[in-house]
Amino acid sequence: DAGVTQSPTHLIKTRGQQVTLRCSPKSGHDTVSWYQQALGQGPQFIFQYYEEEERQRGNFPDRFSGHQFPNYSSELNVNALLLGDSALYLCASSLGVASESPLHFGNGTRLTVT
Amino acid sequence: GDSVTQMEGPVTLSEEAFLTINCTYTATGYPSLFWYVQYPGEGLQLLLKATKADDKGSNKGFEATYRKETTSFHLEKGSVQVSDSAVYFCALSDLFSTDYKLSFGAGTTVTVRA
Numbered sequence: 001d002a003g004v005t006q007s008p009t010h011l012i013k014t015r016g017q018q019v020t021l022r023c024s025p026k027s028g029h030d031t032v033s034w035y036q037q038a039l040g041q042g043p044q045f046i047f048q049y050y051e052e053e054e055r056q057r058g059n060f061p062d063r064f065s066g067h068q069f070p071n072y073s074s075e076l077n078v079n080a081l082l083l084g085d086s087a088l089y090l091c092a093s094s095l096g097v098a099s100e101s102p103l104h105f106g107n108g109t110r111l112t113v114t
Numbered sequence: 115g116d117s118v119t120q121m122e123g124p125v126t127l128s129e130e131a132f133l134t135i136n137c138t139y140t141a142t143g144y145p146s147l148f149w150y151v152q153y154p155g156e157g158l159q160l161l162l163k164a165t166k167a168d169d170k171g172s173n174k175g176f177e178a179t180y181r182k183e184t185t186s187f188h189l190e191k192g193s194v195q196v197s198d199s200a201v202y203f204c205a206l207s208d209l210f211s212t213d214y215k216l217s218f219g220a221g222t223t224v225t226v227r228a
């Protein structure tokens with residue numbers, strides 16, 4: 001039973017560039033959430049996708065956007081990268097959008113912006 | 115808004131010592147409370163949860179009791195092992211809110227020495 005998979009594992013970008021991160025949810029899950037974890041901090045909620053729509057968004061600028069595909073996989077896009085966007089980006093999947101539905105996290109994508 | 119405050123680390127212990135990590139929360143609704151663990155190089159894993167006052171969550175020798183009167187959810191383990199070395203995150207979500215996100219504390223790094 002494959003868990004949540006994320007790609008790439010590591011990425012180095014330059015300020016001003018754009019980046020796309022990918023996530024495949026755990027088998028049977030239909031909801032994907034994205035979190036940003038800065039060094040030494042707890043994860044911060046970016047947004048959640050369900051039925052190919054953004055259902056909820058955290059306090060992140062419009063430079064952060066996403067997409068969910070019919071097979072439930074998801075992408076996170078960040079435009080005009082800033083040094084402060086350097087972080088571990090975590091994808092989490094669940095069944096349905098209810099907040100008590102357990103989240104399963106991937107190992108994350110480590111983004112470094114130079 | 116909902117928030118979680120947890121004990122700052124790092125915490126260093128000897129094997130078989132008693133571990134306590136304090137966590138307090140602020141929430142306007144009826145939160146569910148969680149402890150997640152992050153091992154080096156891995157994503158977050160759900161360790162235990164409690165969904166209502168006085169519930170006790172337990173797993174792998176860890177326990178935490180949902181105390182509404184003190185708005186706390188402290189994590190405890192009676193005898194730690196080297197394999198318990200990890201970062202521990204306290205988190206909450208509001209069952210009755212349309213806000214589906216998990217709100218995390220900043221994390222507590224625990225190192226257990228042999």
